[in-house]
Amino acid sequence: MAASDSSAFMKMVKKIGIKEELSSIAKFEKGRIEARQRKVLEAVRQEIQKAGLFLKQSVDTINIIRDLKSSKASFAIVGDGVFRNQGTHHTQRNLFVSDAILEQVAFTLESHRSKLDTYYQTLSGYRYRIDSLSSDSIIYQFPSDSSEVVNYFKTMLSILKEVAPLDSSITNAVSSIQHLLQDVDMFLFEVHTARNEIEKINANLAANLGNREFPNLWEKPKNKRPLPEILNISEKKESLALKFYLKDNITRLLLLAIIIMICTYFLNTLKSHLKENKALHTNYEGQLVVRYPVLSAIIISSSIFQFMFLDPPFIFSFILWIAAAVFLGVLFNRYITPFWMRFWIIIVAAFALSGLSNLILQASRIERWGMLALQVFGIVYGIYILQNKQKAQLRERKILYFIGIFTIIELLAAGFNSFGRYNLSKTFMIIGYSGLIIAILFLWTVRLLNEGLVIASQIYQHPDKKLFYINFEKVGNRVPVLFYIFLIVGWAILMGRHLFVFRQLAGPFNLFLTTERTIGDYSFSINGIFIFVLILFGSLFLSRLISFFAAEPDATSPHQQKIGKVSVGSWLLLIRIIIISTGLFLAIAAAGIPLDRITLIIGALGVGIGLGLQGLVNNLVSGLIIAFEKPVNVGDIIEVDGKSGTMKSIGFRSSVVVTSDGSSLIIPNGDLLSQHLVNWTMSKNRKRISLVVGVAYGTTISQAKEVITGILQADTRISTIPPPVVLARDFAPSSIELEVFFWLSDLRMAGEVKSQVIQQIQEQFEAAGIQIPIPQQEVLLRTPTPHSPNNKTK
Incomplete structure (x- = not known):
């Protein structure tokens, strides 16, 4: 009894397992079908939305039809005198002009044809994809449950409501574009045929150019057109x-x-x-x-x-x-x-x-x-x-x-x-x-x-x-x-x-x-190389031309004694970089050089930089830093390594400074940044001048200070803010030293003003009876004795 019960139990378990297995398979299949249906319906919906958006960006068929009509009128005008009403003989001028008109007509129509063809292919692609998705058998497998069938029908109905009008619009648009495309193609064929005929006539005229075309001028013409x-x-x-x-x-x-x-x-x-x-x-x-x-x-x-x-x-x-x-x-x-x-x-x-x-x-x-x-x-x-x-x-x-x-x-x-x-x-x-x-x-x-x-x-x-x-x-x-x-x-x-x-x-x-030529994997044309060289040369020439005419006037010129606004020279390096960079990219684009070739060139330059171009790159980068950061501008008065001058130009690799003696000092941009650079112009060209004046002991210090202060206040070139200062500095061995400080608004006048101030101090001290002592020094002479060690006879 126990054995039979055990056998019956196992059969029941197996039956339940098979039933659950079949149920799981059915559920899995149902889920797979539903997932696939959702995916297909969603794909249909997306294609519908894309097609709807594309239809809103429809090609301007009105303009194309107008141009087609205008082109046909132009074609009729061209035919007069070439294919009809030829007169006695064809003329080269008539053929040249007629061919030029037909060339422009063909160019316009081919441009329109390209747009129409692209639009037609895109619309046809949308319709094909929508039809392909709509014909998928998976979306016609309905659920077994009646309530699920109703919901599924509602989903399909909503999509069909979107597809139906759009499908009609696509069909109408495709049909309209197709007919217009056929008209353009047929007329283009006529235009190309006419051009070929004109070319044949031209070639025949050229071959018989020396032959008589009309009667002699004094003879009666055979026929004529009014x-x-x-x-x-x-x-x-x-x-x-x-x-x-x-x-x-x-x-x-x-x-x-x-x-x-x-x-x-x-x-x-x-x-x-x-x-x-x-x-x-x-x-x-x-x-x-x-x-x-x-x-x-x-x-x-x-x-x-x-x-x-x-x-x-x-x-x-x-x-x-x-x-x-x-x-x-x-x-x-x-x-x-x-x-x-x-x-x-x-x-x-x-x-x-x-x-x-x-x-x-x-x-x-x-x-x-x-x-x-x-x-x-x-x-x-x-x-x-x-x-x-x-x-x-x-x-x-x-x-x-x-x-x-x-x-x-x-x-x-x-x-x-x-x-x-x-x-x-x-x-x-x-x-x-x-x-x-x-x-x-x-x-x-x-x-x-x-x-x-x-x-x-x-x-x-x-x-x-x-x-x-x-x-x-x-x-x-x-x-x-x-x-x-x-x-x-x-x-x-x-x-x-x-x-x-x-x-x-x-x-x-x-x-x-x-004609395209090939070397290895690279294709090129002589025209592309010529354009590349021409554009690159043109950009370099324009850069140098701007550098020539935008350069600052000569700092040593007597007409250039004022510094005010910053001229275009301060931005000259950036302008030249922009011109050359733009020219390089335009040259590459016009020549059709692939970007992967440019990558190889940049890689080769990287190796070169690593092997020995660090100094050159340092100067180039320093030039860019100067151009953007502007620690110095063209026209600034600077001091570098103890040498002063006016910044003349800032180049890619080096800069030019015109020194006070008229020579041009060429400084690499890297050195210009690494050295201690003094920029006087950055402080508005102001400079403090100091000088030391010695007066004899016994001089009334206040009187000497008044004389010097009066001289400084009377000179309009000396700034009053801050005011000049005269200080007693030290007791020197032969004089009392007075130190004078005053400010100038233009440092280029420093030498001239200081010289005149010294001259006036000397003149007015003499008039006031103030003595500027001459430095004195006592010299002791010793005569060595006969027994001195330094007087031994050798």
């Missing part, structure tokens, strides 16, 4: 090209405006210095640059910095050149002779007419006759100028070479025009006129720039003239040859822009510069 239509389409295309270029180069235009303002300020400063020193010439000989600082700044800045505008349309360059030529004419007024002033006015007017002719994009017989008139005029007037006896009055004689080149080019242009080579004729005509104007502008830009630098070198002083690369003391008023080399290269580049051959050569050259 001039008003040509002018109308030319005006539309040129306006579009200018509008697109200005919009695309707004940053460069702002930079040019800033450069003009800085240059104007600098020239105004030079003019003010010349006026203060009464060195401004009434005829502005050698100082024309400061006659009208604003106009000079515009001429110099626009002439030099026009090269930062890449591949500008002719109308943009034409506006810059005309403005600079007019402003140069204002500078010329009553400065050059009337003959050469008339020459400038006439040649600028002829250039304006030739430029307007170059803006006409299709050929017409009337324009060809106008071109011939300008070309013949250029030939005749050029020969007249070259043979005239007024050449001796020409201030810039190198202009004659360009006048000769201009005459030859216009002769060739007239010949090409007469025999039907229209494209060659127009190209040579504009090269001739613009080449002459630009050459004169550049020659005078170089001269104005040199005048400004010469004036600046006379006004500003710096201990290291090498910082500016030109020793003006040797150059004088002669223009450096390097300036003329830059002039010729720049002139050749601007003239080459008119030729299609130049563009053909620029394409492969640009490809050579931008």
